Amino acid sequence: xxxxxxxECFSDDPSGRYYTDGDGNGEEFREEILKPLLxxxxxxxxxxxxxxxxxxxxxxxxxxxxxxxxGYFSKDEVLSKLTIENESEDYEFYKKKIFQYINExxxxxxxxxxxxxxxxxNGDYENxxxxxxxxxxxxxx
Amino acid sequence: MKKxxxxxxxxxxxxxxxxxxxxxxxALKKKNKKQNEKQEKRNNKxxxxxxxxxxxxxxxxxxxxxxxxxxxxxxxxxxxxxxxxSRKISNKKKQHDVVLNLPSQMNFSSDNxxxxxxxxxxxxxxxxxxxxxGRTIPRKAYxxxxxxxxxxxxxxxxxxxxxxxxxxKWDSTIRKNLQPRVENWDSKIYSQLSxxxxxxxxxxxxxxxxxxxxxxxxxxFVPYMRAISNDKRAATxxxxxxxxxxxxxxxxxxxxxxxxxxxxxxxAITNVxxxxxxxxxxxxxxxxxxxxxxxxxxxxxKIAFYDQxxxxxxxxxxxxxxxxxxxxxxKSDKPKLERYQDAQLLEAAMKINRTSTDKNDRGKGLxxxxxxxxxxxxxxxxxxxxxxxxxxxxxxxxxxxxxxxLKKSLPGTLIMWSVTLK
Numbered sequence: 001x002x003x004x005x006x007x008e009c010f011s012d013d014p015s016g017r018y019y020t021d022g023d024g025n026g027e028e029f030r031e032e033i034l035k036p037l038l039x040x041x042x043x044x045x046x047x048x049x050x051x052x053x054x055x056x057x058x059x060x061x062x063x064x065x066x067x068x069x070x071g072y073f074s075k076d077e078v079l080s081k082l083t084i085e086n087e088s089e090d091y092e093f094y095k096k097k098i099f100q101y102i103n104e105x106x107x108x109x110x111x112x113x114x115x116x117x118x119x120x121x122n123g124d125y126e127n128x129x130x131x132x133x134x135x136x137x138x139x140x141x
Numbered sequence: 142m143k144k145x146x147x148x149x150x151x152x153x154x155x156x157x158x159x160x161x162x163x164x165x166x167x168a169l170k171k172k173n174k175k176q177n178e179k180q181e182k183r184n185n186k187x188x189x190x191x192x193x194x195x196x197x198x199x200x201x202x203x204x205x206x207x208x209x210x211x212x213x214x215x216x217x218x219x220x221x222x223x224x225x226x227s228r229k230i231s232n233k234k235k236q237h238d239v240v241l242n243l244p245s246q247m248n249f250s251s252d253n254x255x256x257x258x259x260x261x262x263x264x265x266x267x268x269x270x271x272x273x274x275g276r277t278i279p280r281k282a283y284x285x286x287x288x289x290x291x292x293x294x295x296x297x298x299x300x301x302x303x304x305x306x307x308x309x310k311w312d313s314t315i316r317k318n319l320q321p322r323v324e325n326w327d328s329k330i331y332s333q334l335s336x337x338x339x340x341x342x343x344x345x346x347x348x349x350x351x352x353x354x355x356x357x358x359x360x361x362f363v364p365y366m367r368a369i370s371n372d373k374r375a376a377t378x379x380x381x382x383x384x385x386x387x388x389x390x391x392x393x394x395x396x397x398x399x400x401x402x403x404x405x406x407x408x409a410i411t412n413v414x415x416x417x418x419x420x421x422x423x424x425x426x427x428x429x430x431x432x433x434x435x436x437x438x439x440x441x442x443k444i445a446f447y448d449q450x451x452x453x454x455x456x457x458x459x460x461x462x463x464x465x466x467x468x469x470x471x472k473s474d475k476p477k478l479e480r481y482q483d484a485q486l487l488e489a490a491m492k493i494n495r496t497s498t499d500k501n502d503r504g505k506g507l508x509x510x511x512x513x514x515x516x517x518x519x520x521x522x523x524x525x526x527x528x529x530x531x532x533x534x535x536x537x538x539x540x541x542x543x544x545x546x547l548k549k550s551l552p553g554t555l556i557m558w559s560v561t562l563k
Contacts, residue, residue, distance in 0.1 A: 013377040015407040021414060022373030053380065054403030057509050058411050090400045124371055
């Protein structure tokens with residue numbers, strides 16, 4: 001079973017909703033990490049506490065709630081495939097928020113329009129995070 | 142003699158008139174063209190007039206605003222006005238040079254009116270300088286030449302941050318030409334503003350006055366941080382620096398629930414990036430400022446975050462949560478006249494997500510601002526924006542909110558967290 005450490009594999013300061021908010025945003029995490037991994041893996045453990053300073057709601061709602069909002073998965077699918085892990089009591093707060101946003105999301109209620117090209121063009125997003133591990137995990141390496 | 146019919150007579154009269162006054166189709170066209178040209182000229186004149194009129198109010202408005210505020214609260218000295226002799230000697234241009242005198246106490250609680258008026262005066266006078274940058278400022282316009290700190294004895298953390306932000310804007314406008322004169326400053330103020338990093342603003346740094354090292358104050362500041370709104374790397378660095386500086390100040394290894402405060406700051410920064418500044422602001426002026434302080438006696442830690450943007454109440458109607466705000470008011474029992482006041486809009490923005498169940502997942506960020514004090518269970522969050530003040534106080538786990546309309550409008554948005562460390 002694969003375990004994803006957000007603080008080590010993605011960013012120690014995950015924040016912002018869209019690519020236009022800079023590297024380490026919720027849309028990037030959902031589109032380039034969570035969605036492909038959940039599509040191809042049977043189960044994924046996400047560690048939210050190690051080496052992470054904290055999360056803004058914009059990041060959490062866009063990355064986790066967005067999986068359902070854009071119709072990629074149903075709530076039940078996400079809840080059965082995803083385990084949220086935290087090593088510190090402070091992060092229990094974020095774990096609750098993640099489940100709250102998953103449960104509150106409306107399935108397929110918004111068509112996804114990527115903000116990546118606009119963000120790249122404006123220089124707001126630089127694609128600094130190495131996400132090559134995603135393909136390796138999908139390939140079973 | 143043949144009798145003329147009416148029709149024939151009319152034709153012959155018309156022919157005669159055409160011959161006499163060159164009243165042909167061509168002539169008519171020419172005439173119309175000339176008239177159109179005249180009209181166009183008149184319109185252009187009117188337009189130019191309008192431009193002049195819209196130019197004028199900026200300095201006139203600032204002048205009128207300053208004149209209105211002088212008597213009640215604003216401490217201003219007009220250079221070369223009191224002394225007739227010096228007026229004769231001086232250059233005509235300097236007749237409207239003004240010095241702003243800071244009051245003895247500056248804070249957003251007990252002295253909020255005086256404090257906001259002084260800060261607004263700096264903003265308004267600097268906006269005139271900024272508007273006429275590289276051009277001649279109208280002779281009658283009030284020109285900010287100095288801000289006098291000599292009378293200032295007490296300043297709160299948040300006020301120090303806003304004051305620093307406004308002085309920073311002024312310094313940028315006049316190409317880093319400001320030079321602080323600190324000889325007559327109160328030692329405590331000098332010491333606190335030094336800690337805040339106030340003097341790092343200036344290329345021309347002042348010499349430290351004697352005895353200022355010996356000043357013992359209960360309250361210590363951490364150096365303020367500034368970043369352009371869409372600079373994410375600076376945002377991450379600044380949040381980490383704030384944590385390190387605060388930990389050093391409070392002399393602890395960790396602060397309970399700091400991660401929640403980190404989230405609140407993250408959301409405050411995201412809000413600034415999305416909403417605070419529109420295209421009318423220059424890119425390098427779309428900034429936010431952050432600082433903190435710790436009182437060793439009371440163990441109160443304060444964190445202040447400020448942006449110089451349009452203000453939350455002004456940006457709400459164009460935001461994606463406006464529908465939720467309208468819906469909130471429709472369900473509330475607030476009188477219709479009060480609904481769209483700044484303070485009510487602030488309150489609505491803070492409350493909507495708790496009551497709304499619609500598809501829109503926006504507006505959760507503002508709730509994040511509250512979570513830090515909710516989780517610590519003791520402290521307050523205060524948001525000031527334009528005429529609105531929203532205060533959420535938590536004492537012994539009991540939450541109470543107070544919404545207030547400020548007499549004077551604070552330009553931008555100021556967010557303050559205050560908690561007592563256990």
